[in-house]
Amino acid sequence: MKGPIVVKHYFTGLIIVLLLARSSLVLALADGSLAEERKQRGYVLTDFRLVTPGAGPGDCPDGFNEGYSQRFLNALPEAERQSYLENPRRLQQALAPWYYDDPEQDPCASPGNFPDPGMLTIDGPLMLQRMEPDGSLSQRRSLPSACPVIGADLKERAIDNQYWRVMGCVRGYQPTGQAAAFANSFIADGSMTVLLQITPVTGEVDENDLVEVLLASSHTPVTLGTDGRPLPWASIPLAEEVRYHNRVRGTLRDGVLITDHFDLHIIKAAQRLDSELYLRDARLRLEIDSATGKASGLLAGYWDIGSLAHAAIRIQDRTGLSSGKPAADTHGYTCPGKYYAVKRLADGHPDPGTGECTSISVIHSLHAVPAFVIERKAP
Amino acid sequence: MSRKSLSRRTLLRGVLQGSAVSVALPLLDGFLNSNGTALASEAPLPLRFGTWFWGCGMTPERWNPQREGSHFELPAELQALSAHRDQFNVLSGFNVHLDGRPNQVHSSGVVGTLTGNAPSVPDEFASPSLDVLVADAIGSGNRFRSLEAAASGDPRHSYSRRSSSVINAAEVSPVGLYQRIFGAGFQDPNARDFQPDPKLMMRRSVLSAVKEDRQRLERQLSAADRVRLDQYFTAVRQAEQQLNIMLSEPQPLASCQVPGMPEVSDTDTDIEVVDRNHRQLAGLMALAVACDQTRVFNMVYSPGASNLRRAGSTANHHQLTHEESVDPALGYQPRATWFVERSMAAFATYLDILKAIPEGDGSLLDNCLLLAHSETSLAKTHDVSGLPLILVGRAGGRVRTGLHVKGRGDAVTRVGLTVQQLMGLPVSRWGTRSMQTDRPVSEVLA
Numbered sequence: 013m014k015g016p017i018v019v020k021h022y023f024t025g026l027i028i029v030l031l032l033a034r035s036s037l038v039l040a041l042a043d044g045s046l047a048e049e050r051k052q053r054g055y056v057l058t059d060f061r062l063v064t065p066g067a068g069p070g071d072c073p074d075g076f077n078e079g080y081s082q083r084f085l086n087a088l089p090e091a092e093r094q095s096y097l098e099n100p101r102r103l104q105q106a107l108a109p110w111y112y113d114d115p116e117q118d119p120c121a122s123p124g125n126f127p128d129p130g131m132l133t134i135d136g137p138l139m140l141q142r143m144e145p146d147g148s149l150s151q152r153r154s155l156p157s158a159c160p161v162i163g164a165d166l167k168e169r170a171i172d173n174q175y176w177r178v179m180g181c182v183r184g185y186q187p188t189g190q191a192a193a194f195a196n197s198f199i200a201d202g203s204m205t206v207l208l209q210i211t212p213v214t215g216e217v218d219e220n221d222l223v224e225v226l227l228a229s230s231h232t233p234v235t236l237g238t239d240g241r242p243l244p245w246a247s248i249p250l251a252e253e254v255r256y257h258n259r260v261r262g263t264l265r266d267g268v269l270i271t272d273h274f275d276l277h278i279i280k281a282a283q284r285l286d287s288e289l290y291l292r293d294a295r296l297r298l299e300i301d302s303a304t305g306k307a308s309g310l311l312a313g314y315w316d317i318g319s320l321a322h323a324a325i326r327i328q329d330r331t332g333l334s335s336g337k338p339a340a341d342t343h344g345y346t347c348p349g350k351y352y353a354v355k356r357l358a359d360g361h362p363d364p365g366t367g368e369c370t371s372i373s374v375i376h377s378l379h380a381v382p383a384f385v386i387e388r389k390a391p
Numbered sequence: 392m393s394r395k396s397l398s399r400r401t402l403l404r405g406v407l408q409g410s411a412v413s414v415a416l417p418l419l420d421g422f423l424n425s426n427g428t429a430l431a432s433e434a435p436l437p438l439r440f441g442t443w444f445w446g447c448g449m450t451p452e453r454w455n456p457q458r459e460g461s462h463f464e465l466p467a468e469l470q471a472l473s474a475h476r477d478q479f480n481v482l483s484g485f486n487v488h489l490d491g492r493p494n495q496v497h498s499s500g501v502v503g504t505l506t507g508n509a510p511s512v513p514d515e516f517a518s519p520s521l522d523v524l525v526a527d528a529i530g531s532g533n534r535f536r537s538l539e540a541a542a543s544g545d546p547r548h549s550y551s552r553r554s555s556s557v558i559n560a561a562e563v564s565p566v567g568l569y570q571r572i573f574g575a576g577f578q579d580p581n582a583r584d585f586q587p588d589p590k591l592m593m594r595r596s597v598l599s600a601v602k603e604d605r606q607r608l609e610r611q612l613s614a615a616d617r618v619r620l621d622q623y624f625t626a627v628r629q630a631e632q633q634l635n636i637m638l639s640e641p642q643p644l645a646s647c648q649v650p651g652m653p654e655v656s657d658t659d660t661d662i663e664v665v666d667r668n669h670r671q672l673a674g675l676m677a678l679a680v681a682c683d684q685t686r687v688f689n690m691v692y693s694p695g696a697s698n699l700r701r702a703g704s705t706a707n708h709h710q711l712t713h714e715e716s717v718d719p720a721l722g723y724q725p726r727a728t729w730f731v732e733r734s735m736a737a738f739a740t741y742l743d744i745l746k747a748i749p750e751g752d753g754s755l756l757d758n759c760l761l762l763a764h765s766e767t768s769l770a771k772t773h774d775v776s777g778l779p780l781i782l783v784g785r786a787g788g789r790v791r792t793g794l795h796v797k798g799r800g801d802a803v804t805r806v807g808l809t810v811q812q813l814m815g816l817p818v819s820r821w822g823t824r825s826m827q828t829d830r831p832v833s834e835v836l837a
Contacts, residue, residue: 081705100660100705188717190771197772202489233491238484238799240776283494283773284513330493342713 050220053300055208055307055380056234058242061195063141063173063310063375064185071134072181077349079341080107083129107341111333120336121326123351131349133357134180141375143171143312147270147297157359159369166293166360167273171312174357175320175374178350184343191343194282200240202233203281206378207248208298208307209385210264221265225296226385229256229279244305244381249388251279262296269298269309276313280323286330290319292361292371298380307380314360314371325350436751438787439680439759440525440814441688443741444501444550445734446697447708448767449779450723454731455483456795463795468728471736475783477793478742478756480835482780485798485806489775490824497695497709500766500775501550507804507822516552517823521762521807523553525814526687534576534636537687538679540568541694542669542737544658548694561691565653565671572679579649580641580682587638646750647682650675660698660707662730666737673741681748681755692737695766699730712770724771738763742783753785760786760813762806780806782835786813789837796834802826809835 067076078086084107085093096103104110112118119126139153145168157172184190198204209226229251234242250257255277262271273293280289294313301307322328325347327336336347358369449468456463463481465473472479487503495502498513505520519527522537530536541548541561551559562568578585609617653671657664669692676688693699697708706714708730715724748755761783768777780803785792790813798805804822809831811818820829 085705097703097705100700100707103705183716184714186716188719190713193717193769193771197774201494201773201775202491203494231491233489236486236776236800240484240486240800281493283496286493342710344714 050212052212053210054383054385055210056230056242056244056246056248056383056385057199057206057208057378057380058234059196059377059379060199060204060206061377062175062179062185062191063377064176064179064187064192065140066187067134067180068139071136071138072132073136074132074181076181076183077132077345079344080337080346081341082344083346110338111335112337115326115334118326118334118336120340120347121334123321123325123348126348128352129346129349131178131345131353132181133353134177138177138180140173140176141310142173143295143297143310143375145170147295149297149310156357157373159359159362159367162362162364162367164362166314171293171295171314171375172359172373173312173375174359174372175315175354177357178353178372179345182343182345184345189343198280198282199234199242200236201283203283204279205230205232205234205248206278207250207383207385208380210269212264213261221263223262223264223269225260225262225269225271227258227260227276227278227296228385229253231279242381245383247384247386249386252388260296264300267300267302269296269300269307271296276311284330285327285335287323287328288319289323290316291374292316298378305382309378311376311378313374315374316361316371317354317358318370320354320372321351325354436758436787437683437686438529438789438814439686439688439755440522440529440810441676441680441690441759441761442505442522442550443738443761443763444689444691444694445731445738445763445765446497446693446695446699447712447727447730447770448500448765448774449731449769450728451768451777453723453728454768454779455777456481459795459797461793461795468731469735471732471739472742472781475739475742475746478746478785479781479783480790480792481795482782482806482832483795483797484777484800485780485803486777486800487775488802488825490826494773494775496773497766500773500778501695501764503775503826504764504766504778504780504803504807505550507802507807507826509824509826514555516555519553520551521810522551522687522689523559524811524816528816529814530685530687531632532636533683533685534633535572535679535685536633537689538562538568538572538676538685539689539691540672540676541691542665542672543691543693543698544660544665544668545694548691549689550691551689559689561689562672563658563668564656565668565675566655568672568675569650569653572675572682572684573649576637577649577684578637578641580644580647583643585640641683644681644683646748646755648678649682650678660700661702662699662733663702665693665699666733669737670740670744673744677744677748677755680745680759681750690741692734693730697730697770699733709770727770738781745784756784758787759784760790760810762810776800778803782806782809785837789813791835791837794834796832798832801830802828804828805830805832 081103085096115121137153137155141149141151144150156177157174179185207228207230211224213222213224230248231251232248235246237243256279258274258276260271260274262269273295276291276294278289280287291313294311296311298307298309325336326334327339329335340347354372358372360369360371360373362369453466453468456466487500487509489509492509492511495510495513499509502510506516506518508517526537537551537559539549539551539559539561541563544563546560546563549559549561562571656668679685680688700707711727715726717723718725745756746754750758763781765779768774802822804826805828808821808828812831822828
């Protein structure tokens with residue numbers, strides 16, 4: 013007789029468990045998609061660009077910077093200037109070489125070898141978006157951040173956007189300029205693919221919103237739809253180089269992801285240019301739209317000056333040459349000018365020996381659509 | 392009214408001072424069939440293919456028509472072509488797929504369009520350009536397999552290439568182009584006093600004489616040297632073929648008018664100078680086609696990364712595409728777009744010139760297929776998606792015109808495949824990697 017009773021109790025218990033499970037699932041879905049947040053999600057970035065809000069009135073009281081050509085012309089007497097205006101080839105020759113075989117002679121490959129010609133930057137009070145230590149965003153009018161003292165904990169500071177102060181008085185970095193136009197083309201043309209994966213951390217019952225975030229490069233171009241935009245739900249493998257697999261923990265609460273600080277390396281290829289973005293103590297803040305599945309947010313961090321100099325001043329070509337000088341002329345700045353301005357406004361990671369800051373705060377905006385992130389397991 | 396057909400070989404015969412004489416006639420309507428589309432002998436009027444290139448693309452919002460099909464409005468940057476509205480098709484939304492290769496700026500777009508392959512290094516022509524493929528098929532019976540001209544003043548401004556290193560260099564001066572076409576070696580098809588040039592006969596004999604020696608030499612060479620020698624003798628064979636053509640009496644052609652020698656002109660990057668030279672080069676090129684000196688003709692108005700400039704300005708078109716800010720009120724770069732509009736005005740002039748030459752019951756343009764293209768869409772970002780493409784002419788009735796066809800991100804190779812099939816090449820598939828296609832742009836096929 014005992015046997016059937018045990019069986020009966022077993023079934024009763026199972027039914028109760030199933031009912032409870034069903035009701036909790038329903039409750040979870042109805043009260044803020046808790047269950048929805050506990051699944052793994054993959055994304056591919058469709059837009060990734062520097063936050064360059066544009067110079068406001070009074071931000072650049074002395075005007076915009078000038079590139080090599082304009083500086084050269086401005087230094088000439090009027091009569092002589094006219095002869096160059098009528099013969100652009102002569103102007104190009106006067107400013108040659110534009111590409112250098114010897115990096116030591118190249119003001120863009122080795123800007124520190126050259127004197128500072130000066131660069132106009134935004135040095136006054138400025139309304140800037142920043143990321144606070146708790147991961148929230150704020151916007152307030154403030155003076156440039158100072159380089160912190162050695163040993164100061166950067167995690168206790170808001171991450172500013174001092175790089176905009178450097179580039180704010182550059183014509184090509186205004187919202188209608190070259191940098192903004194180029195910003196997103198690198199994803200669409202297949203030069204640069206960045207993947208994001210958010211995985212719930214299980215087994216830590218008190219941390220229901222704890223997630224592991226993977227931000228990684230891929231060598232596979234995005235798949236474009238007929239509208240020219242990256243298609244969602246493409247299957248895209250990670251780059252094989254582990255260097256470009258950046259993992260960090262964070263929280264996903266009410267559709268908002270905020271990561272801890274992490275160092276980031278991603279491939280930042282652009283057409284024939286080839287470089288890497290190296291941010292230190294970066295944080296990602298992402299808002300996920302449950303209706304569309306899309307995500308958007310900000311990546312704030314400190315751009316290592318060595319990496320910045322390579323990627324954004326030298327501008328390494330895939331042929332090994334520096335495209336820095338023509339790029340600087342196009343945007344309207346000089347390479348040594350930019351280099352010294354970056355050093356002057358650097359606000360992160362003071363060198364223990366010199367006390368000089370070795371990184372500068374920067375904020376990127378990003379948008380993403382769902383994707384299947386394919387991790388290749390080692391054989 | 393029916394028309395009595397005449398043979399194209401009809402001669403005026405008579406007796407002069409006791410000897411029989413004959414005088415050939417020019418191409419008369421009576422030599423054509425009743426539709427004016429073929430010779431009375433039923434040999435079709437010749438097909439021709441041309442390309443017209445301009446650098447630094449366009450502004451998508453000011454170039455791409457909104458509506459598909461035949462009822463589209465011409466946007467601002469295409470307005471200059473309004474007089475030819477019914478003679479061309481606008482093809483939008485066709486891309487060069489890079490397949491993970493770097494965008495070789497100002498190169499990937501044009502190389503991808505012309506070879507069906509995204510280059511891995513700048514100006515890598517892994518296979519012959521489209522015009523060379525067509526010329527090999529339809530141009531070998533003419534004095535020039537193809538002709539190239541560049542209004543921009545640099546002989547290197549030519550995208551007609553058999554390989555990365557074998558470039559069909561462009562003529563840049565109208566005088567140079569005139570001398571090449573109508574100078575030494577030109578046989579006026581309507582002048583009935585044909586006499587084979589003894590010097591040419593001698594040259595042909597010399598080439599024939601070395602044939603046996605060449606075969607003996609080939610047996611002694613390494614494989615690599617045999618390839619080199621083969622390339623060399625390919626050129627020699629083409630020269631032989633050309634000599635054969637020049638030693639044959641040409642057919643009379645009504646549309647062929649031998650022009651006078653143009654005036655010597657400067658070359659410069661100033662757009663006014665470029666425009667003047669373009670007009671002259673275009674006139675000569677059109678007559679070269681009408682006189683059946685070539686059936687494949689390529690014109691570069693401005694090169695990729697266009698160096699055109701306005702007098703008194705150091706910023707050329709290319710620089711402006713990068714340096715000029717977008718006007719917030721207009722939503723585009725006014726100084727850069729000015730060059731696009733001027734380029735299209737120049738293209739309209741080119742079409743005027745081709746259309747002004749009557750042929751059959753239409754114009755020379757009707758028997759041509761012309762592909763106008765550029766290396767980017769929006770040059771500011773070196774964008775190779777949505778490349779600007781215009782397909783002009785009816786190719787002897789093979790093409791429907793007056794349409795806007797949206798490619799919706801399809802590979803630009805669909806256009807190249809269409810061109811080849813229209814020109815009679817036996818090709819069913821073209822392009823590499825994800826650009827390989829077997830789908831022509833069927834909307835434009837008549």
